[in-house]
Amino acid sequence: MGSNYDDTTGDYVPTYALSIPVPNVQELARNDPLQVPDRYVQKQEDRPQEIDFCYLSSDIPVIDLSLLSNGDEEQLKKLDKACKEWGFFQQVVNHGVDKEVLCSMKGAASEFFELPLQEKNKYSMPSDDIQGYGHAYVVSEEQLLDWSDALILAVYPSQYRKLKFWPKSPKGLSKGMIEEYSNGVKKVAEELLRSLSSIMGMEKDRLLEMHKQLVQAMRINYYPACCRPDQVLGISAHSDTSTLTILMQENDITGLQIKHNGEWVAVRPIPDALVVNVGDVIEFWSNGEYKSIEHRAVTNKSKARISYATFFFPHDDVEIEPLDHMESSTSPHKMYKRVKYGDHLRSSMKRRMEGKAHTEMAKTGKT
């Protein structure tokens, strides 16, 4: 596991993974809008089908966070069902993050991506880490690439930050703005973890305590418009290595698709809602009862799309394994081996994003 010291503060910050630098997709699409280079054309079986674009599900459970945090039985049941059957849910109302904060974040991020490449490259991701502006999960020269660029930042604990990657321009995407947004979604994550603790039969604060330290990182994905959305993927199918992920998407541009009963289902954006998904850590702790669902993003012909994913995960040293009391409800055995979280995270980052392959490795083989 790598380690590093921040140039500006001298603090210890963990290093996550290597990623081979590859061309900027926004620039590529701007220079030649009618071409998709071969390296972005997905294998036939991975390409989005026509039907995947049209089927917008309104069945994905919607949860009211303010009712949930007051212990509302109906919402707790919904949460349980959502995590078992979907691994995803959306919160429409009362998630508590100010609408203005959501809007300012969106405005500031789109201004950032509109800057000239030379400006954005001041924050470019080095080949030995995945913080900064660039592409993560590129592990071989032959690997097919996703139709997106990203800005990735570690936010909490604050000593994990590498401030040289935090944009100084535009002014809107300031440290204060990123912190305000991050604090808002952190409160949402903490509330959800309390409710998840309850439905997993534990004291409310137990899941939070099990993190030792709640680590928070943000990835802002930029998907340029693409002349062949049927051939490319904005982000390949994967499940998140987090405990929970909170995603803010555009109010009017679809792109996120989740795997449900073997089919890809597009998540209909609900204005100002936050989309939440269960990550691998909850799947492991719950012995597979709650699912870390595969998802991906598709592109579209006419508009760029930006999405804002915040990942919450435990401290590197935390040992993750199915909780004893969760063994009996799903299976008489522990389905996953005991792993150090930092090892799981880094071993999955060494691979190309490939569905749930990285969680298969953690399985004991017993069901």
Ligand SMILES: O=C(O)CCC(=O)C(=O)O
């Ligand atoms: O853009 C999206 O809707 C999905 C992004 C995502 O899955 C991720 O960043 O992990």
Ligand SMILES: [Fe+2]
């Ligand atoms: Fe994801």
